[in-house]
Amino acid sequence: METLIANLGLLVQNRQRELAELCDCDPADLPLILRQIRALNPKPGLAFDHAPAPVFPPDLIASQGAGGWRVELNRDTLPAITVQEDRLADGAADPAARAARRKALAEARALALALDRRGDTLLRAAAVLVARQSGFLERGPAHLQPLTLEDVAAELGLHASTISRAVAGRMIQTGPRALPLRAFFSRALPGQGHGEAVSRDTALDFVNRVVGGEDPENPLSDDAIVGLADRAGLQIARRTVAKYRATLGLASSYERRRQAVMGG
Secondary structure (H helix, E strand, O other): OOOHHHHHHHHOOOHHHHHHHHHOHHHHHHHHHHHHOOOOOOHHHHOOOOOOOOOOOOOOOEEEEEEEEEEEOOHHHHHOOOOOOOOHHHHHHHHHHHHHHHHHHHHHHHHHHHHHHHHHHHHHHHHHHHHOOOHHHHHHHHOOOOOOHHHHHHOOOOOHHHHHHHHHHOOOEEOOOEEEEHOEEEEOOOOOOOOOOOOOOHHHHHHHHHHEEEEEEOOHHHHHHHHHHHHOEEEEHHHHHHHHHHOOOOOOOOHHHHHHHHHH
16 A cells, blocks of 8 residues: 555556556555545544634624614724834933934834724725625625725725735624625626626626526526526626526526426
8 A cells, every 4th residue: 555655657558467566466456545535534643633623703793773884993803003102201212212212113103003004995996895785694695796806996095905914714604694895895707898797796696596496398498598687787697697596506408308307
């Protein structure tokens, strides 16, 4: 077994006879040995690690009231710096020490200001995401609207890279669940050039619903689904319908009709 593992390169090169000779076995035995290797656990130590995954508190909290959604920073998770001003008299140290104190204080103030700005950018970006994706929060992923980093950056007058850094790894508490801020972004799908652009989740939900409600003996073609989407005011291209139908595990209209006939 050790010899086989040490010479797996021969297997990749289809030099099975040479590998069998090194392992002192018959070439017909190699598939059985390989199946045994594939059945092994590559990380056996994990079976002894019973420590639960750490749960980190959210960076923001969104709550819904009579006036809509409200977003605030979770101050418990934000780093804070308190700068103590220099209280020493000017003559209490030599000029070099005073200069070093002034430099250290300036750096501390700059760091505190940078943290405040970062928190402000995070809060403003989250407020835009929650306002633009309220349907997603209230009714689920099918109501996720197309929204990109560039859209949020344009609304706040910032660069997209600034928004990307601000939301990276950040979580927001929305009622009973916590969501990554990245979940609020969704690019518009390519369409036919008219109608309302939709997000990936909206397209998936639409395709799943219309196929689920079709007449099994007269299933909808991809072109028919595009037509239904167009009448519903949604912009979904035929290739998108085919792609997401496959993602959902839905067969073509021909196969669905054949399955209905065979099942009947």
